[in-house]
Amino acid sequence: MSVVALIVAAGRGSRAGEGAPKQYRPLAGQPVLTRTLRAFLAHPEIDHTAVVIHPDDEDLYRASIERLEPDLTGRLLPVAYGGETRQDSVRNGLEALATTGAETVLIHDAARPFVSAGLIGRAIEAGRSGASVPGVPVTDTIKVTGPRGEVVSTPDRSTLRAVQTPQAFPLDLVLGIHRKAAAANLHAFTDDGALAEWAGLAVQVFDGDRDNVKITHPADFTEAERRLKGHSMTYVTRLGTGFDVHAFAEGDHVWLGGIRVPHDRGVLAHSDGDVVLHALTDAVLGALADGDIGTHFPPSDPQWKGASSDRFLAHAAGLVRARGGLIDHLDTTLLCEKPRLGPHREAMRQRIAEIAGLRLDQVSLKATTTEKLGFTGRSEGIAAQAAATIRLPEVES
Known part of the structure; x- marks a missing residue:
């Protein structure tokens, strides 16, 4: 046959x-x-x-x-x-x-x-x-x-x-x-x-x-x-953190985790002002000990005016791969009174995973209010803090 x-x-x-x-x-x-x-x-x-x-x-x-x-x-x-x-x-x-x-x-x-x-x-x-x-x-x-x-x-x-x-x-x-x-x-x-x-x-x-x-x-x-x-590669684990904040301004939406979220305000920013992706980008760059988002994408450069922030996180993830490394986990906490994260959480997780080339179970996304305290509590702005765990090939001394 x-x-x-x-x-x-x-x-x-x-x-x-x-x-x-x-x-x-x-x-x-x-x-x-x-x-x-x-x-x-x-x-x-x-x-x-x-x-x-x-x-x-x-x-x-x-x-x-x-x-x-x-x-x-x-x-x-x-x-x-x-x-x-x-x-x-x-x-x-x-x-x-x-x-x-x-x-x-x-x-x-x-x-x-x-x-x-x-x-x-x-x-x-x-x-x-x-x-x-x-x-x-x-x-x-x-x-x-x-x-x-x-x-x-x-x-x-x-x-x-x-x-x-x-x-x-x-x-x-x-x-x-x-x-x-x-x-x-x-x-x-x-x-x-x-x-x-x-x-x-x-x-x-x-x-x-x-x-x-x-x-x-x-x-x-x-x-x-x-x-x-035919042999095991030795990796060293690195942890990086990131933080980003943007003030609210006139507008009808905000970008969060690569998703356009309807809102009664916009944000004041040079790029699209996605605090989730900005914080994650800095977390990955921090784990690499390779500067911060402003080093790689300076706000003084007009080409980044209104830029989509998925480019920033994709760039950082690409730097990890270029060094033979792996991203194990990305974790973000959004700090704001509004908009609510719940209806958009899974779409954001999926989009972050796509941008960074990860599985969905390697992306965590949470949100909290600040109990009406501070600028986020007064709804003057929005913030995010993030952590990235990566592995890089160990360099023999």
Whole structure:
């Protein structure tokens, strides 16, 4: 039975921070995609491999396959081009494979370069029987929460699995499912197993591999580099703090945590006056011992007039990555009588995580009043204090 692999590499990888899409970034000297492709092209049971890429990435793709051994590139099929969503990209790739005569297809994320030959073999065996996905047991207790953050239920973790790729299917079956979903104007499925469930098919879970990690955030690159180098890197933990304040002025909104919050006042500031992002930026710079926000973005420079403060925090986070470091946690307390933080807290946490390239659970955001005391208590202004915990490679003396 002929087997093909479809590598999905059309995403932008925005959570990995600034730079090229993550599948083309170097990992121990080779692009992530090169490492992923080698695992499939070298597997004796894979007949051919195809890649779905973004139309703008042809040069990056060519540079990636140039790193492959000549005897492997002969098993590469022409590329397919991605669509608006991952689901669209997978469907485009499957359509390109429809004329190959293959019976089984393995669909794999390009950002999982540690896929093993054993896992690929298990996927092939499972895919010959029907829709199959690899999964690993969940070790943490999982809570289902409601709209106010309250716990709704605690599922039995012995029944839970964290699903990975490659996911395996009979080619005709999964292509038919994708066509059916597209005809129904459904395009948001991020997992082909979930799409098969939607179509009413039984989906089997076979043994995954805990080493088959997906590179998503900047910290994942550091961990992957360390793993490939075969030794543990020693880090030193740094803590930095930041504080920012702005007086209220005429206006109808304030910027907080990268979110536009309606308010009966604005703030007096050179940039957009986002006290949360300003305090966080100073906290990260403080942990780096690299000056403060005014050093990097002087208010005397007209280019920062009205600037969006997400640029400041992204810059500070980029400095951490440039030094081979990791941001472990960002914590902020907003000090004001109004506006209320509650309705906007989760949106702000999500935006901060996006700017800094972190997971949501690495961002904390709180608020307090000052019991009507001081300038914040008199509603004359707004303030924020922040702390950042980072790790930097230890420098030997």
